[in-house]
Amino acid sequence: MTSKIEIQTELLAELQRLADHKREPLEKIVENAIRWALSNRRELDPLFANYEPYDGSTPSDLAQNHDDYLYGDKQ
Numbered sequence: 664m665t666s667k668i669e670i671q672t673e674l675l676a677e678l679q680r681l682a683d684h685k686r687e688p689l690e691k692i693v694e695n696a697i698r699w700a701l702s703n704r705r706e707l708d709p710l711f712a713n714y715e716p717y718d719g720s721t722p723s724d725l726a727q728n729h730d731d732y733l734y735g736d737k738q
Contacts, residue, residue, distance in 0.1 A: 678693060
């Protein structure tokens with residue numbers, strides 16, 4: 664499947680200069696940029712910028728009593 668997209672003139676000119684410099688088709692430059700953005704979206708999304716998964720231990724009843732741990736008396 665192929666699609667047409669609109670790109671601002673200034674950005675298109677910059678992409679074309681990059682394509683000329685790399686001696687690659689413009690389409691390949693754009694496709695590679697999209698693939699990179701999709702594979703790195705976690706780093707690009709400010710919501711996940713500082714995300715570090717927790718790999719420590721948790722209480723065995725955490726799922727059942729999460730509200731108590733968050734807001735109640737359980738420590």
